[in-house]
Amino acid sequence: QYPDTWWQAARQALAGLVQELGRQDIPLGSLRALAVDGTSGTVVFLDGEGLPLRPGIMYNDGRSRAQAEALNAMAAEFCRRLGYRFQASFALAKVEWVRQHEPEVFARTAHIQHQADYIQGCLTGEFGVSDYSNALKTGFDLAEERWPAWLAQLPGVTERLPRVAAPGSVVGQVSAAAAE
Secondary structure (H helix, E strand, O other): OOHHHHHHHHHHHHHHHHHHHHHOOOOHHHOOOOOOOOOOOOEEEEOOOOOEOOOOEOOOOOOOHHHHHHHHHHOHHHHHHHOOOOOOOOHHHHHHHHHHHOHHHHHHOOEEEEHHHHHHHHHHOOOOEEEHHHHHHHOOEOOOOEOOHHHHHOOOOHHHOOEEEOOOOOOOOOOHHHHO
């Protein structure tokens, strides 16, 4: 899917929210926060301006089975400790697929983001932030609440990974452009 269509749909939903608030005589200023959700495992590759470099790879796309198995071998202790294995549905397997099969896209990538992270970036103008619920499918260590050291074995990946916050944390303010 094209990430721009996700943003268009989010804009339509927010416009509907604004209209509904008006119909109910609820001041727009009473809106204090937005939460963004999407399918974790759906991954998008963005340039430094936050523009998608290719269509997003959906959570249910199975092209990265071989990469998932290689990740499980590489991170066997990590997987044992956390109690799960990487699947083709996980974002990190898809990242590895793009790194191996579309190196020109990977080279231009500044931010590896999940679907919800992309919408949050469109709202705030700040890309490169995720929550640990989404980030776990990119290899985030939920027990240690950090990116694990073994990810350094994947050339170029760690510098493209987002800053991670707890789900529900304030990660930015809606930009004037998005509010418009």
